[in-house]
Amino acid sequence: MSNAKSPKHIAAxxxxxWSPRVIAEVDDSYIKVAKVQGSLAWHSHDQEDELFFILQGHLRIEMDSGAVELDAGDMFVVPKGVRHNPVAEQECLLMLIERKTTQHTGGVVTEKTRSLADQLRAI
Known part of the structure; x- marks a missing residue:
């Protein structure tokens, strides 16, 4: 039997x-955690939805249609194809559920973009 994991403790x-790390996989999806602060980048995932679950802190997800504000315990799914930009004014811990094919910042590449190899590194 595997050991239980605490996504919040791993993220902390x-x-x-802005460097998500894979902590588990479920079928064709990865479960990732990240520590974030500031702004990531405007981007979209043309073929994949992206679930954000806030473990600690506050996250604003800006979208062309408006923004959603998330606190600890809240979750939000950014539908595939929707341009978005996650922003955390203060340090925020989050969990992501994404298909294994999801690129970190979609087709946009910035200094914060992480490859899948980076995300799969041991913690």
Missing amino acids: SLTEL
């Missing part, structure tokens, strides 16, 4: 911002 232990 991360030292890099």
